[in-house]
Amino acid sequence: MKRLRLRVRGQVQGVGFRPFLHGLAHRLALTGWVLNDGAGVLAEVQGDALERFLAALAEDAPPLARIDAIETDAIPAQPDETGFAILASQRGAVTTGIAPDAAVCPACLAELFDPADRRYRYPFLNCTHCGPRFTITRALPYDRPQTAMAGFPLCPDCAAEYADPADRRFHAQPTACPSCGPRLSHSIAEVLAALRGGRIVAIKGLGGFHLACDAFDAAAVERLRARKQRNGKPFALMVANVASAERFVEMEAAERALLEGVARPVVLLRRREAPTLPASRAPSLPRFAGEGLESPPLRSGGGLGRGQASSSSTLPDAIAPGLAWLGVMLPYTPIHHLLFHEATGRPDGTAWLERPQDLALVMTSANPGGEPLAIGNDEARRRLEGIADLIVDHDRDILIRADDSVMRVVAGAPAFLRRGRGHVPTPIRLPRSGPPVLAVGGHQKATVCLTRGDEAFLSQHIGDLDNAATLEFLEESVAHLRRILAVEPVAVAHDLHPDFQSTRFAESLGLPTLPVQHHHAHIAAVLAEQGEGGPALGLALDGFGLGPDGGSWGGEMLLVEGVGFTRLGHLAPLAQPGGDVAARQPWRMAAAALARMGRGAEIAGRFAACGPADGVRRMIEAGINAPPTSSCGRWFDAACGILGVRAVAGFEGEAPMALESLVRRPTVLEGGWRIDGGVLDLTPLLESLLQINAQEGAERFHGTLAAALVAWAMPELAARGLDRVALSGGCLMNAVLAEALSAGFAARGVTALLPRRAPANDGGLSLGQAWVAVQSLLQEGLPPCASPFPPA
Ligand SMILES: [Zn+2]
Ligand SMILES: [Zn+2]
Structure with missing residues (x-):
């Protein structure tokens, strides 16, 4: 024994x-x-x-x-x-953490659709293996009184399950049933009728309200877009299961696993119909050829058997205008499942869950005006007035908001575009343990990060800090993380930019502050999550970040060593005429590229329809209000402007997303770049785009950019005997670029490290800042980011 x-x-x-x-x-x-x-x-x-x-x-x-x-x-x-x-928990128990919110488990689904079960069709059933966690937890210990379930005393039946060690609801803190738990404001039949009637319905979910409508109802989708003032930003789609999704999108095994996982993110999947450029958004450049862009018919047997909608077997383009991908998610709360159950005639049992269903819903975050997601019932009524025709809520409070996570498969593995529900507050393991620090991220797609030992707790997506409400959400997120982790940071890391709201917030905390350069933080984030000690070479391919020289950086080759870094090189600078406005108007960057080619005289003629073209030419030539930037994102914009893919973008990233959408197979233009003294110049590539159509141009731009970056980095890697390169920054959310870089480096024996646990974009900055700060505190006395500046 x-x-x-x-x-x-x-x-x-x-x-x-x-x-x-x-x-x-x-x-x-x-x-x-x-x-x-x-x-x-x-x-x-x-x-x-x-x-x-x-x-x-x-x-x-x-x-x-x-x-x-x-x-x-x-x-x-x-x-x-x-x-x-x-045995009873010991004192000081349950400090080890709170699980993320999870999709309804198979055992609960079996109960949900079993007419003999006491939880038949109950919209709030859950167990220890599923249901809400992070979003209903106020503080530690994770016990019912500390959750949004505090006001729902267990009935005798639920109490018996809760106390029975053999029951799967043993100590399930959020457990509930129809007699003791929360209630939905409307019947499922009413909600479905409203959706089918073309109405826009706000539905309270796990981390906030969604705005939903029938995805096949083009008028409803347009109405939602108009009311939400969403400027072409894609909407996510919810369908019942993989079989239903496959009518619209293609899917590989890794994508299917992601879609069906308990975290239930929105997954970007390639549409079956090829995208078309909406006429109203495309500039009238003659070169945009339509070959290869006609929509092929949907595969037969799509199973769209429902009345009116069957006559239009495709989704309205307004869901994701001009993009090759759809953001798709599967149901994750009992309410979602019940809507599909109702739509398919309330069958008993669970066999129907695998069969294709006709219903498809647009499900988009209810965050009007770019402000945070609505979570409270009164708040929803106030903020969603004039947007939602019907508000469906319930009496279980959401204690902390969490947007849906958005992911895609990049180079064969999952990557985050936005990290939120289903993934927070799962910690990311740091290479070393250190004192607790807080990091507050940048300006766009803000997140915060709090460390405890060797665990980094990256917050949910907070948003762009353009308004007071989002800043308040950032402060709330910091307070919530401190509470649920019981950690007090000893220092706070922030971006080098003195005017970011996040920097000001960091300075208001009364803690020692550590500024961390933007692209250093991007690379440090990848090194942190992948356990790389360094020294390491990193390529930060990004939009905008302030350099220590006061310049606008964003296409950087950095050597990161411990808490310091060296800028080994950067992309050739392009003028950014008009400053920030150029980031939303790719034609301005195209004009800057033309000027760089010595073809400034063509600017007025080519872009007359886009804006004050001649004024922009003069700004560029005189160097007035046209600061140079080494941003990779702006080089993407220039390509988009030249190729006529979105002269003006409705939202950040729209133009490069549309450009990526056009790529079937990247191609490389030999001689498309020049490398001189660490500076990578893509002007020859851009000049060649003047001669070809948008699709050919998109393929050439992606392939050649990747080849150029590999050619640029290889000598520096070789000189240092390094066989790994860290890649990060917003441009790495572009799967075509990320995959071409991975393959290009792999062919030369170098492993590309891509962000996997945090987003490649600014949503991952706080993780990198935190890791730099932890190392800095471990090596007291060293400045956080010494930056010996090589000649440019
Ligand atoms: Zn369950
Ligand atoms: Zn009960």
């Missing part, structure tokens, strides 16, 4: 771990006990099947558990012991 003491670390509380161990011990006829304490789960097990027990522990753990370590010690057996007990 052997006895083991086990320590299990990781996300092992509030996820059904103790009932799992209890059940496992019973099956294997083991005795002992298990309890939660401040470090995770502690257990003692005794019997003959300990090997099998340990194997099952690692393999069959509950779906929401994340085991970071299992430590075992052989201890003396206790011959008289009988049974296996779940």
